[in-house]
Amino acid sequence: MTDSGTPESAPVATHGTRRPGGRTARTRVAVRDAVLTGLxxxxxxxxxxEYVAEHSGVHKTTLYRRWGGLEGMVADALDMACEDDWTPPDTGSLEGDLRALARQVVDSFADPAxxxxxxxxxxxxxxxxxxxxALRDFYTVRFTRCEAVVARAVTRGEAAPDIDAGAVVRAVSAPLFLRLFVTREPVDEAAADRSAAAVLAAVRAGVYSLGAG
Amino acid sequence: MTDSGTPESAPVATHGTRRPGGRTARTRVAVRDAVLTGLxxxxxxxxxxEYVAEHSGVHKTTLYRRWGGLEGMVADALDMACEDDWTPPDTGSLEGDLRALARQVVDSFADPAxxxxxxxxxxxxxxxxxxxxALRDFYTVRFTRCEAVVARAVTRGEAAPDIDAGAVVRAVSAPLFLRLFVTREPVDEAAADRSAAAVLAAVRAGVYSLGAG
Structure with a gap:
């Protein structure tokens, strides 16, 4: 087992610089699509x-040279998922933003595809x-973007400045992800709204204050 | 694909009636252990x-006859996990019980084995x-047992009688399971305590009332 397949060493030349028209970018997208289909x-x-080579049309030697191995391909597919221009909802209130975030989670998983x-x-x-x-890195990026919701709430005076924004945005998704990924129970808009309401109540009670203990 | 491997049809003769000394029970434990090791x-x-047969010492034809196939063996292993005599903590207060529940989750996963x-x-x-x-059934049983914590809180007047106990006990585990199973981030006692505190604040705010909308 060498390090060549780890996310850190995967050569992600186009990371952060999207070149949708380039040959390298097309190859990367083809490999990503094959990885998603295979997974x-x-x-x-x-x-x-072999599967990725067959379904992407990219030669095995190229795959090994550029991605090191399967782990590198999976990690790069997750890196690409981070490279979109998604930003969290901005409804004008913490309550609205938390609810919109939770509903986005439910909407994303309503379609099995x-x-x-x-x-x-x-x-x-x-x-x-x-x-x-790689997944930890992916969620770190996602949740860090979500923290804008909490920063705006602090600016508006809806939350204390010492709030743990990372814990707040994770808490909104948590009951939904529990059902989707662990207990395999269905989620719906009511579950989303309740998760948002629970987090809001906890924020108001000061539970997410970094000074609380 | 037939139905013979589904949890519903898996012949779980000893379900709910533990017979630790019997030959059937020993076989079932051996198969369960082999399934866990293999997974x-x-x-x-x-x-x-083949793997289960080799590691359990139970003949393949017996495995197919009693469990239908791998899905039945995995489902039965989960059924057995439900058959312990675990009950939720009873500390005398909702706050204490929620915290003890959350800390049990953290403790369970502190040991990689x-x-x-x-x-x-x-x-x-x-x-x-x-x-x-099978996993959905497993968690249904687990969380239903946890609901005793909420029922006691209702009796003590710490929560309204129309509280959704299932949502409360899921919410306590949710931020921890999110980190353990989805984002693959570490958990600690502080995360457990904060999860319990957040749920308590939401209970007090009436978020889990079945009448709330």
């Missing part, structure tokens, strides 16, 4: 470099330390 | 009937509808 069809342990890739990544991360590291 | 070593897609089996089951459930069904 959703066969799961992480069933994913092979859209839910398949994130579900496959979570499963992969439970079986591969490299995929786990 | 943690190879993941769900790498688990085979104890964490391996639940993690493997969650991964299996993300890849097999049958495992998902």
């Amino acid at each position: 959703t069809e066969h799961g992480y342990p069933g994913l092979t470099v 859209r839910a398949a890739a994130p579900t496959a990544f979570v499963a992969a991360a439970l079986q591969s330390p490299q995929a786990a590291s | 943690t070593e190879h993941g769900y897609p790498g688990l085979t009937v 104890r964490a391996a089996a639940p993690t493997a089951f969650v991964a299996a459930a993300l890849q097999s509808p049958q495992a998902a069904s």
